[in-house]
Amino acid sequence: MSDKTGPTKGGGSSRRSFLTAAGASGAALIGAPALAGNPKNLPPNIPEWTRTLGDGVAVRPYGKPSKHEAHVIRRDVQWLTASRESSVSFTPLHELDGIITPNGLCFERHHGGIAEIDPQDYRLMIHGLVDKPLIFTLADLKRFPRVNRIHFLECAANSGMEWRGAQLNGCQYTHGMVHCVEYTGVPLRILLEEAGVKPNAKWLLAEGADSAAMTRSIPLAKALDDCLVAYRMNGEMLRPEQGYPARLVVPGWEGNVWIKWLRRLKLGDEPWFAREETSKYTDLMENGKARQFTFVMDAKSVITSPSPQAPLRQKGFAAISGLAWSGRGRIARVDVSLDGGKNWREAKIDGLRLDKAVTRFYAETEWTGQELLLQSRAIDETGYVQPTKNELRKIRGVNSIYHNNGIQTWLVKPDGEVENVEVS
């Protein structure tokens, strides 16, 4: 058994033998009340699920997670908002791995509740500075050439409650306004070309069909670059809370512009300065002036496990796991620190490393029960390095609400509990 601290190298077999050895040598179990289980199910006994037949096929026509995973759900913070119709629920990042968020766990942000649209009555209108105003049914949209793209979607207000200091204890709440799924849809460019964009068009207004009729202005260059009108997520039709039957996908840009329940696209020669791009989603600086049209989501990362909702249960080998993403492209590297940013080492990236998608990283270590100040730092392909919260505050103050991509610190205590903290 290894005594060294630092990353454990080698393949699965050595790790397995390491874990076995740790178990045999009685490595300290911390807390873990639920590990007791039912001795009748444990060897040498034969458990109930082996002796009897289970449910047959199609008893569960749409499969759901095991009943033992009932705690893996979206959660909200009720004091944040005046009503649930105009509010947010958070992705349980601490319970997930890989890069794809299951559809039912993608965070929700509504401004007027979920619009329940009958697909027969769905219409998308394109008008304004176009040669020919057009109207499409959902069946029309599905006839267009389509593409599949994996992208993260992050609300501009993700981590917004943390500007003045550590406030919420769990990465679900501090960072859970992000998700990443595979979208299927029509490149927006194809739809716009079908209508014929007039030369003086410079901006696009996208509008939702929900009770907030959300509108945002998007520069035409972005609309023609990589945006989609998507109708599927992870293969199936969009969930109602994600904009069924069609939403805008605006890769790398703040979630608010990804208009859900998309009903109208209007071409114009200047932006509209709608409420969501003036009164909201503008970044108030210390001098009382505010940045507007801050679309791009800067590079960001967070350690999802361990984190306050996912404490360390055992001493010995520990795989620190987290997510990194950037609105400017691919993640080039992720660094992890165990001492609050004094020393860093490069994390291992596993799985796909895609343009404007979340990337999964791991850092393996030996935990002997010492206090850790865990941090992760994302670096994207443009060379942008995720700043500390204090570096951000120095430039922006603490009133901007949006675009908080500062480095998160988790304190791991000797008993394995984890806490959201601020460091000097």
Add this chain to the structure above:
Amino acid sequence: MSKCPSSTLILRRARSARLEGWPQTPSLPPSFETRLTGTPQDEGRWLWLQRLLVVLALFTFVEAAHASDRKLNIGRAATPAEIAGWDIDVRPDGQGLPPGKGSVKAGEEVYMGKCAACHGEFGESAGRWPMVAGGQGSLKSDDPVKTVGSYYAHLSTVFDYVRHAMPFGDAQSLTNDELYAVVAYTLFLNDIVDEKFVLSKETWGSVKMPNAGGFYDDDREATEKAFWNPKPCMTNCRPEAKITGRARVIDVTPDDKSSRKSVD
């Protein structure tokens, strides 16, 4: 659409294109055709060349389709009536304003009946709903209050938003005159207009928003240029980190216990 469709897809598309009377493969110049009529031993080469030409021609066809005003003829024309029903956005310059007008006095009645329950009788907010008045001069403070009077740069933003989304839960139900009136009353609550003011297309340009100059476009790539760092520090980057704040001290996290893993 993919720039490089698979060859089978190209061929299938080409075949159906011919069937539907799309442009045929362009004819070859005579000299080229002469070269292609070879002897039997050249047959393999001939076939190869023919295939190459077909592929080249098809790429030209696909590219040309991209370059021209490519129409898939999916969907139909939107009628003026359809557009008029949904085209409700209003810009700062007044483009999109509907006909109508409304006075502060008429607006007070609309506001008290349909808005005050959430936003407060004086726009001060009831409970946690947004304030619509007050807050002027607070933007630099520790507690900035963003209202129509303190933060909005454009009159159109209020008008457009109310037209789209208010009253909350009864969206797009106000008449145009009610809309003008309630916006006029909101301006009055913020001391932007006097009690005799009537809002209409004609008076639109006379309204001066207090925070009109309060915004500037995203400048992160200039002001935060230092965050692009080719050599981020890896060792001994700072003094020992000291904890300066803890979430548990504030303890505002909901549902803390049940959100934790039950089995690990």
